[in-house]
Amino acid sequence: MTAIGLRPTTSADNEYCFQLHQAAMGAYVTAIWGWDEQIQRDIHARVFSPGHWQIVTADGTDAGVLHVERRPTEIYLSRIELHPDHQGRGIGSRLIRSLLHEARQQARDLTLDVLVVNQRAQAFYRRLGLHEVTRHGESDIKIRMSAKPPQPGSIHRS
Numbered sequence: 766m767t768a769i770g771l772r773p774t775t776s777a778d779n780e781y782c783f784q785l786h787q788a789a790m791g792a793y794v795t796a797i798w799g800w801d802e803q804i805q806r807d808i809h810a811r812v813f814s815p816g817h818w819q820i821v822t823a824d825g826t827d828a829g830v831l832h833v834e835r836r837p838t839e840i841y842l843s844r845i846e847l848h849p850d851h852q853g854r855g856i857g858s859r860l861i862r863s864l865l866h867e868a869r870q871q872a873r874d875l876t877l878d879v880l881v882v883n884q885r886a887q888a889f890y891r892r893l894g895l896h897e898v899t900r901h902g903e904s905d906i907k908i909r910m911s912a913k914p915p916q917p918g919s920i921h922r923s
Contacts, residue, residue, distance in 0.1 A: 769856055770822040771831065774815045782818065782830050783809045789829070789846040796882045797906055818844070821860065823851050831860060839911075840868045842877035861893050865912055876911045 774782065786809065787800075794800055814832070821829035829847035833840060842864060847857055861875075868875040879886045881900065887908065895910040 767823050767854055767856060768825070769859055770825070771819040772822065774813075774818040774820055774830070776815045778815065778818075778820060779809075779813055781820075781827060782813055785830055785846055785848055788848055789852075793880050793883045797880065821847065821856065823854070823856055828856060833864065836873075839874040839876050840864055840871075842875065845877075857889065858893065861890075865894065868912065874911050874913050876909060878907045878909055881906050881908055 783806065787805070791800055794805065818830055818832045820827050821831050827848075828851035830844060832842075832844040834843050835841075842861070845857060845860065864875050875895070876898070877890070877895070878901075879890065887897075887910075890910050893912070895912045898909045898911045901907050901909060
C-alpha cells in the first residue's frame with residue numbers, strides 16, 4: 766500500500782503547485798475558458814497560500830496538493846489535485862475518506878465544488894458518497910457536492 770503523507774507548502778512549492786494544476790486541471794480549464802498561461806499564473810499568484818495548502822506525498826514523492834477549509838458547519842475541500850501519474854492509485858480516495866470520517870465525527874458536512882466538465886471527478890465523488898446540491902458560477906460551470914453526516918437516530922453503515 767502506498768504511504769501517503771501531507772506537508773505544509775512553502776513559497777518554494779509555488780512553481781510545483783502551478784505545474785501540478787496545469788497537469789491535473791489544464792484540460793478542464795481549457796474546455797471552459799481556454800488556457801491562457803498569463804491569466805492562469807495571475808490566478809495562481811492570487812490563490813496560492815503557503816502554509817495553508819498541503820503537498821500530498823506518495824511513498825515520499827510529491828504527488829499532489831490539498832487545501833481544506835474547516836468552517837463552523839462544514840469541512841470544505843477547496844482543492845485536491847493529484848498529478849496524473851499518481852491518479853487511480855487510491856490516494857484521493859484515502860484522503861477524502863479521511864475527511865468524510867472527520868466530518869462525521871464533528872457532525873459537519875463535507876462539501877466541495879467540481880467543474881461541470883470534469884465528469885471523472887464527479888463520478889469519483891459520487892462513489893465516495895457525495896451528491897450534487899446545486900450548480901453555480903457563470904453559466905452554472907461548477908457543481909457543489911456534499912456528504913451530510915448521519916442524522917441523530919439514523920442508521921449509518923461505513
